[in-house]
Amino acid sequence: MAIPDSGARGRAPYASDPAASRGRLFPESASPTRSEFQRDRDRIIHSTAFRRLAHKTQVFVPLDGDHFRTRLTHTIEVGQIARALARALALDEDLAEAVALAHDLGHTPFGHAGEHALQRCMEAYGGFDHNAQALRVVTLLERRYARYDGLDLTFETLEGLVKHNGPLRGPRAERALAPYVAEFDALFPLELDTFAAAEAQAAALADDIAYDAHDIDDGLRAGLFSLDDIAAVPFIGVLLDEIKAVYGDLERTRVIHELGRRVITRFVEDAIIQSEKRLRLVGAKSVEDVRRAGVATIAFSPPMAEADRSIKAFLFPRMYRHEKVVGVWDRAEQVISRLFPVYFVDPAQMPPEWAELARAEQGAARARHVADYIAGMTDRYALGEYRKLFGEKMSLG
Numbered sequence: 001m002a003i004p005d006s007g008a009r010g011r012a013p014y015a016s017d018p019a020a021s022r023g024r025l026f027p028e029s030a031s032p033t034r035s036e037f038q039r040d041r042d043r044i045i046h047s048t049a050f051r052r053l054a055h056k057t058q059v060f061v062p063l064d065g066d067h068f069r070t071r072l073t074h075t076i077e078v079g080q081i082a083r084a085l086a087r088a089l090a091l092d093e094d095l096a097e098a099v100a101l102a103h104d105l106g107h108t109p110f111g112h113a114g115e116h117a118l119q120r121c122m123e124a125y126g127g128f129d130h131n132a133q134a135l136r137v138v139t140l141l142e143r144r145y146a147r148y149d150g151l152d153l154t155f156e157t158l159e160g161l162v163k164h165n166g167p168l169r170g171p172r173a174e175r176a177l178a179p180y181v182a183e184f185d186a187l188f189p190l191e192l193d194t195f196a197a198a199e200a201q202a203a204a205l206a207d208d209i210a211y212d213a214h215d216i217d218d219g220l221r222a223g224l225f226s227l228d229d230i231a232a233v234p235f236i237g238v239l240l241d242e243i244k245a246v247y248g249d250l251e252r253t254r255v256i257h258e259l260g261r262r263v264i265t266r267f268v269e270d271a272i273i274q275s276e277k278r279l280r281l282v283g284a285k286s287v288e289d290v291r292r293a294g295v296a297t298i299a300f301s302p303p304m305a306e307a308d309r310s311i312k313a314f315l316f317p318r319m320y321r322h323e324k325v326v327g328v329w330d331r332a333e334q335v336i337s338r339l340f341p342v343y344f345v346d347p348a349q350m351p352p353e354w355a356e357l358a359r360a361e362q363g364a365a366r367a368r369h370v371a372d373y374i375a376g377m378t379d380r381y382a383l384g385e386y387r388k389l390f391g392e393k394m395s396l397g
Contacts (some may be wrong), residue, residue: 008110011020012090014284014297016197022155025188026148027138037094038153043151044098047144049105049137050075055378057111057332058214067221069214071111075104077214081206081268085201085298088272089279097197098153099160100206106133109382110332110374110396117336118371132178133375135162140185141372159190160200164207166296168192198279201290201298202271209267212311213260219319227255233314235307239263270304298321328396335386335394336374342389343370349389 011017030041053072068076079100086096107130111248115130122128138161139150149247153161159231161179167173170179170193177192193358195201219225231237239262243255250258260332275298282293290297319325343350344366347358350373358369377385379396387393 015091040153041098044101076343077210080208082203085202099200099203104138108131109377112330113329119334121340125364126179129178160196163196164200164204217260225318227355269347274301
């Protein structure tokens with residue numbers, strides 16, 4: 001039986017080939033119906049951590065409304081854009097999608113507010129990083145399979161998960177290496193001093209595109225800023241002028257949707273053209289050429305990179321630091337900051353399986369078990385635990 005392969009239409013020489021995968025930590029027999037990267041994608045989708053994303057904040061606490069993005073809908077949008085980029089560049093779509101679907105599995109409840117709070121709690125115990133936490137989820141914390149902990153993903157998916165934003169060791173590393181990444185790398189080397197394969201780089205770029213498009217959409221729908229406000233960003237102003245020229249006085253909701261479509265289209269089309277140029281420039285003839293190119297090969301052109309920066313510069317004060325959002329985030333941080341010391345001092349307040357792990361440890365090891373438990377919570381579960389432990393309801397609305 002022929003195995004379905006997303007590269008069968010014609011794989012670029014620098015694309016990852018599932019038939020040539022470097023394999024898994026725990027070797028397994030090949031599937032007769034799925035490629036290795038398809039199996040990775042499917043394991044991620046069926047994981048408990050993936051389902052929890054439906055009830056984790058992106059920017060707006062889901063209790064604020066049913067139509068704002070959650071961490072899950074963001075992840076799905078990233079996966080769609082990653083596949084589009086991979087298809088256009090003749091990469092392996094399944095690997096690009098697998099990395100995209102796994103990239104946020106380590107996020108805490110309440111979005112970046114929860115991460116900031118957990119990082120402060122863990123400051124004396126090795127810190128907290130959502131990227132390293134995602135690796136813990138897929139290699140340790142998912143306990144579903146008979147033979148091993150984790151999902152036993154391929155080398156290519158794991159390296160993409162930890163290195164999609166660039167090398168983690170050497171002169172190009174942008175931050176200190178998280179302890180668990182170093183620990184796992186010693187067991188299953190991920191070549192942390194190189195770039196990830198092109199598929200993972202496509203997933204990282206898709207994340208930026210999705211953020212820009214859906215945060216504009218959510219911010220406008222929430223009334224945090226107006227169309228006239230964001231028209232001051234030159235790139236967005238041009239798109240709004242185009243929409244008006246074609247459709248005239250279109251109703252606001254349709255303008256917002258049309259704007260989001262055009263933002264995604266322009267970024268994707270630019271990334272395809274620029275990435276093809278970069279791949280030619282570095283002379284990429286294999287996936288190893290991409291890893292060792294010394295620069296990201298899947299990228300925006302300089303003008304589009306500036307458009308991305310200008311959008312984020314607009315959104316930071318107008319959305320992420322808006323008083324409505326900051327007020328919610330402050331209360332969300334309080335939830336995490338108060339839960340952590342209770343669990344650390346009295347592990348019995350956690351479910352039995354977590355309490356048993358934490359009680360057997362002291363110091364940093366116990367703190368890491370507590371962080372694993374809290375990071376896996378959904379927003380509503382964390383609020384329920386807060387109410388149970390402190391006898392008061394924390395209102396985030």
